[in-house]
Amino acid sequence: MSPEADPPEGELPTVVLALKHPRAIRWMHWINFPLLTLMIWSGLLIYWGDSIPPYQHAHQVYRVGIGSWTLFRFFPDWFWKLLSAPYQITTGLAWHFLIMWFFALNGIAYAIYLAVSGEWRTLWPQKRSFRDAIDVTLADLHLRKGLPPQSKYNGAQRIAYTAIVLMGAGSLMTGLAIYKPAQTHWLTTLLGGYETARWEHFWLTIFFCLFFVLHVVQVAMAGWNNFRSMISGYEIQRHEVAMPIESVSAQQATSEVETQLVAAASPVEVFPPPEEAPTKEAVGEGAAHESA
């Protein structure tokens, strides 16, 4: 049979290959990865110049502290050596001012795609997302059992994936404010001035890095089935209890932190989860098996 054919009449599917991430989102996601990496790397090469460790001249803008008291300044010498950053300012500037265009275009294209396709609805936080995010976090930390019901993304993901788009916009704005502080001084002033804009640009980058770490950990924990959906677009979904097709579509619920919901009998009473809901480990094994 053709795999794309309709399901045989009268029979409800127990396993389905469901499109999770549209092609456009996958491309923009993966294109963004090297672009952002290059932006962060080249940014660090530029940033090194503000301290120039041999001159023992400390950063003023990039530090952690309160008032005149400084806890620490970025970064240790070994970090700069590892990066081969010393005296590479021109390399950093060259890459930064080339890649910025592609980073901006990719980001703008992503935002437009979300808006036009309606995909924004899957990641824009809902009223309950903030409460859900706390529950998801507690569950991830094994401080509570079970997860709130969700659609494509849970509350924590909605907040994170919306925040990352806003952070990207923030990086573009603070970047422009630093790049053209005279010609766009209105923007620089709006952001708190030149040094403040640099500070914001820098800390946004730190948060990008933290997001990256968290994202990779979560993806690793969610397993292959979830990760693969960002490659091929498709996720294998299995339904142990038959349900009407409409519910199946409404319940395309899988995420990197929570795959077991799919298996739940009814979408409305999963929280707190029924006793028979499979554990994360069981799903993880299933996913590993599928990939074999």
Place this chain on the structure above:
Amino acid sequence: MSQPEEIFGTEAEIKRESAHRTRRSFVVGGVAAAAAYGLWRAVDSGEVIGHQPITFRRTFQADAAISRAVFDERGLSPTYPLARATELRLNGTAGLEQMLEPASWRLQLVGVADAERSPRYVRDVTAWEYEYGDDVQPDQQSNDVKSAPGNGDTSKTGAAKAPDPQKNKSAGGDQPSAKPAQEPGAGAGSGQPAADAANATDAHNLDKNTPKVNGLPHVTIAERFDAMNRALTHKRNIGDDEAGPSASSLDIGTPGLLLAMEDLMQLPQVELVTQFKCIEGWSQIVRWSGVRLRDLIEAYPPAKVNGADPAYVYMETPDGNYYGGYDMTAARHPQSLLVTHMSGQPLTQSHGAPLRLHMPIKYGYKQLKRIGLIAYTRTRPDDYWTKLGYDWYAGL
């Protein structure tokens, strides 16, 4: 490949279909990654212009073209209350290695319309001899982050400065760092093989270091070589710092004006409190006093070249070691200042006495210290830091 919302089938069919689609995606992704890698290799290994692969050099130029098209350098930099002004730190000494005898300073002005009618007209401005003294010592109270320790407590130059409470919060200067070879102490030009022997000629060093041959010191040969080079190139042997000699330095025999400080003092005096921004990443609010470059250009308007106004201004230190090129629009910007005083005090030698440039719409590396020459020109002038990998435009 089409992307249906859902694909149904038996367990085995679904797995086969998923594996097929995943393989496909990995292949496409792999090809894209390989193409990106190839692009990166190509970008990074092209012809190098001024320490920058040509792709990046062209990117700088494209970025500048976009900036010019969008902003036209019309925007004014913000100004600040005087209370926020700080002492500008020192950051590099290119073009300022030796003390300049103040009385010997003249501003060479080249390309002025009807220059011959001016009492300041000379047939060859390059013949003017600047006189030098000892090596410039960093100002005692300046936080000179690029000099070796111990230099800071020697002779003070210029007027005493008020202690600066901000000093320790903001140390540094206005020449970006390219590589260790540029640091004082490493020796000017030592980081780079000389492009040609003539440029590297240093009569004093030859005199000191080379033995005499047949009773003739090598300096004589060097001087002969020097003379030969002048005859061939029509250029003086100036500009032996890391970036090498300027392609825009004047030919011997270039006529022009030799202005003294009192000529500049005829122009309206202007004061600005603006932020100085170094490409290294630091910035300082500074009080500047002097005259507008625009007013100088009005008072000494450029001669037309083939019926058109020259589009650029070129500046150079008296020794030709440090030089910069500017668009006429940037030069005519109302905040582009020929500075004589900083923080209410006359400039010190290490800050570029008697005349330096402040251009808040450009990075610090464009803000030339100790200006010896201003020339109107039709062709885009050479620029010290452009040769060392930075952007010529440097517009903020």
